[in-house]
Amino acid sequence: MDALRDFLSAYSTTIAIVGVNALLALSVWVTLYAGQLTLGNAAFMAVGAYVSALLGRYLDVPFPLALAIGAVGSGALAAPLGLTVFRLRGVYLAIATLAFGEVVRVVLLATPITGKGQGLNGIPPKTELWHVYLTLAVVAYVLWRVQGSIVGRAWAAIREDELAAASQGIPVRRYKLAAFAIGALVAGWAGGLSAHVTFSIDPNDFAFTKAVQILVFAVVGGVPSVLGPIFGATLLTSLPELLRPLKDARDIFQGLVLLGVIVYLPRGLVTLAQLRRTRRLQQIGATDVA
């Protein structure tokens, strides 16, 4: 027990970050599951981070409430995004969400109260490990249930064939918007948690690289199951730590792992367990997300 406690306290920041990344990966998973490729979640994370940190600092808002307001703010911001990009597909959609995210980020950068280029420092470390993992458990459970519900099936239909989905009575725009909004909500909450673990927010943390990283977590882990993004985030976040002995070469190794997975395991690591179904899906040309 003591050894476990020592391990936890030594690595608590990393373990918290793993949990946050898993949440972020889930936030992208929601939209991917509905067939929407989004690179805007880093910006939503930023909104959640700044809003919750500023509310805590200037208005003394209690932590859970600040997180909630940050998340809702992000979710609300997803509305104009979802309402404008519903006609775009694939690459165009990815670029549009990226552009939207970058505009949000740059505006945050230019607003004086956010500390501009310097970001915010001295954020109290309010996040405990149990906050992160409780959120993760709740979000994962809810998304798993939603996946098997009428909503999840509607998203799957939209992912497979939007035109046919609409013919089944599915209001496609509304469901896409819901996917974007839920993703933004989760990303915003995760952003709030993250800010209070790392004590500071640097606006460069939420740029293009971050957005791509989140997407990679989800895709490498695999989209068919909720466990995929969690697994992907865990692996790719802890890999640098595990590879510490390799020192400078570890980023290279990480890149090689990513390359290997994407070339040889099309639907992500999670599908190692379902290799036969993956191959059949490939053969019939079913819609893949990766």
Place this chain on the structure above:
Amino acid sequence: MLEQLYNAVFIGSIYALFAVGFALVFSVLDVLNLAHPTVFMLGAFAALFTIATLGLPWYAAILVAIIVTGCFGILLDRVAFAPLRARGAPQLSSMISSLAVTLIVVRVVELRYGGDFIVFPAGTVPSFLIRFGDVTLEGIRLVIILLSFVVMAALTYVVRSTRLGRELRALAENPRAARILGIDVERAIAATFFISSALGGLAGVLLAFAYNSLDSRMGIPLELRAFTVMVVGGMGSLPGAVLGAYVLALGEVASLVYLPAELRDAFAFGLLFLVLIVRPTGLLGQRSVDRA
């Protein structure tokens, strides 16, 4: 005012060389090559190596850069794109695999040269001034502008009037038909990557010469600009990429005047977003956008 226009045209030329390569791969293969910023950076570093380590003059460095990056492009295809093409994987997979290559290559370069800015050895990069009335301009930028025009004219010739150009256009239009017509598709794709990467590498060398500095991450801001350029000009359209490049450069320089510095990037992305929503086919886009 003249100076700003001059700089806008210069930076537009760099954007154009970079974006045209990017657009070429997209138009022929329907993939976003997220490793393109890598060849930009590699071109600059290949030039550095040629000058600093091999002791050769700057014009040799440009040649080396073009050849090295062109060959790298072919290698990139073999490693990151060809296997995915073979099994009909969707665009996202290729984006991620090329991204992985970027991660690896950037890190390798950093291991050798570090992550900081590097300058070329003194006197190796030509630098001269032009006096125009009471304005002083960096001469090398004019050379770069002219060189870009020449290269783009050459590219236009290749695409319009050579056999290779015809093959590439056929591939872009309909890959299956192209194969049936007897076009050696793999060879054409290799040529596409060679040209695209060589253009990107050339852009990198030229920018490094103009600013007399390079670093491992120099490709990233270009990459985001390239998205905007392609979308504004029309996805997959080569003349569109050129047009979009100059439009963006002019817009950026103009927005520097009216917007606070921090919001300058917002201009590029705001423009990008607007175009995608209102007119996804861009100014000169030919292919129909995938939309409901």
Place this chain on the structure above:
Amino acid sequence: MSLETLALTKRFGGVIAVNAVDLGIASRQVFGLIGPNGAGKTTLINVIAGQLRPDGGTVRFEGEDVTGLEAHQLTRRGIARTFQGGRVFKGLTAYENVLIGRHTRMRSDVLAALVPFRTPSENVDRDHAHALLERVGLRQRATTLAGELAYGDQRRLEIARALASEPRLLVLDEPAAGLNATESDRLRELMRALVGDGLTIILIEHNVRLVMGTCERVAVLNFGRKIAEGSPSEIQADPVVREAYLGAEDAA
């Protein structure tokens, strides 16, 4: 009266694909829609079923003006369709396909979804889906991925999926394309059975035998206009119709 269109028009740029078409389709029948390729049949039903918005005219379904409504809204009101070439959800199982078809009729509560066991209304939906698969002869294939089914099975699955929304009007776009004689006969039997259950069916087809043997009434389109309407035998005897098809052959 199930479906009426009045002067329905659809343009694409300068081309008038559907030109002031009037239709009056009574309930409980199979209504055929035929014409040479490019006559505008699919465009017409794309407008009727909500994939496209009309540029002029009106559509009334069971007396209600539904002009310009979107596909999902029309499905909710009782219009379902299949697509030319078939558009099943290839990456999902046959059962999942039909269950999605039931989207508009599910009594589902998102909160109910959060409990990890099945509610009574979910059981109703399950049973309904299985019953439909049974009806089109795909019970054994419920867990097969739709993309792995034989072509004929995919087309039947599409019909089962369309029926899951409990439509009163079913629009079938070339359901017999690629089917052999036995499969076509099965299709005809199915359509007649559905009409017996109270459904109205609009059938676009090139298979003359199927159309003449199944439909009570047929309309003929050419160049976007309705050029003839009547019983199958009247249509077969109509010289104008002959001209349209033969003229098209000459041009081909």
